Amino acid sequence: MKNKLAAGLVILAVVGVLGYLAFGSVSQNLVYYWTPSELVAAGSKAEVATVRLGGMVEAGSVVAEGGGTTFAVTDGTERVRVRTEQIPPQMFREGIGVVVEGTMGRDGVFQSKRLMVKHDENYRAPAEGEKPGTSTMVEGP
Amino acid sequence: MKHVWASGAAAVLLLSVGTYIGFFHAPVEQYMGITQKIMYVHVPTAWTALLAFTAAFVASVGWLWKRAWTWDYLLESTIEVGIVLGCLLSVQGALWAKPTWGVYWDWDPRLTSVAVMVLTYAGIAALRSFVDDPVKRATWSSVASALGYVNVIFVYLCVKWLRTLHQPQSSPSTVDPAMVLPLRINAFGMIFLAIFLVALRYRMARARRARELEA
Structure with a gap:
């Protein structure tokens, strides 16, 4: 009887913690990255801290200039311009997900110190007649 | 013992065939190119690591309920095999992440919870060696690993629940059909490998x- 009680209590604790994680507000308070909408809504409050910004690279927004790259990150509603001095990873291209870590500048441009590509769960063969490979935007050294 | 070696042989066979098909017959991924080939070991390793810790959870509940030594042997062996798989998983993941994400590591919920998972069970394995009384050892490590299992479920679900760098689980509808077959073969290969290792460790x-209880 004591054993069953112990086993039952442990299972109850596991289910309890999981339920709290699932239905509690942890997921609203702890976020891995901000969306462009959240960053824009925060306004000047976002200017001091190092934060992560996540979204899609807006089509037609990628410009290589002066040893760096600028592009816009969008969530479909708002967009934030991002500047990086880093050479973007090979997977970087228009329309792909990115997470950038850095600081919002007073000029409204997000200065990225760390650029990460976030790919999705799709794995496909290249279309007929196309070569597999990575973006043509960034040429190798 | 025959069955143990049979599952070891099955693992070698399945992993060779699956990896061969994955490397030479499955198409090269359209954006990631050849880098994506690591998926054929990374994803099966992940599944099997989570399965090993699930088996450890079952074993810990089994011990707490029935107090039969079988459950403690199973707990000890599944935890250790799970730790090995978890370490392999992290190294494979880092190797895949660098060319695709651009970084080896970042503290996103998936990667962080996997690190916590490996460290939790490594801690439990260490705890076991500090406790001399076999009954106390089995009970304490059962309670600890059952509680640690919360995080294992979180590892699986966090990519659905939270914002992460790691992509959510793929399904046959998001993966090219020609990639699904080698992935399945290797998944069974990794499961047989884990069964083989757990069986050997269980006997140990x-x-x-037996020696401890005699003394």
């Missing part, structure tokens, strides 16, 4: 306990 745990 049983032999050690």
